[in-house]
Amino acid sequence: xxxxxxxxxxxxxxxxxxxxxxxxxxxxxHHHYLALxxxxxxxxxxxxxxxxxxxxxxxx
Numbered sequence: 001x002x003x004x005x006x007x008x009x010x011x012x013x014x015x016x017x018x019x020x021x022x023x024x025x026x027x028x029x030h031h032h033y034l035a036l037x038x039x040x041x042x043x044x045x046x047x048x049x050x051x052x053x054x055x056x057x058x059x060x
Contacts, residue, residue: 001027
């Protein structure tokens with residue numbers, strides 16, 4: 001999970017030159033990240049569309 005889009009030229013380098021397979025990237029602006037944290041602190045299920053995406057991710 002990232003706060004902003006990664007540098008595309010750097011990603012291409014890692015994939016094309018270094019031969020790495022980069023994981024799926026999710027962009028979540030900082031203020032949304034903080035809101036999710038507040039929801040979790042109060043033991044509430046966060047209300048954000050990214051939650052379902054993350055729940056379905058094979059990385060978790």
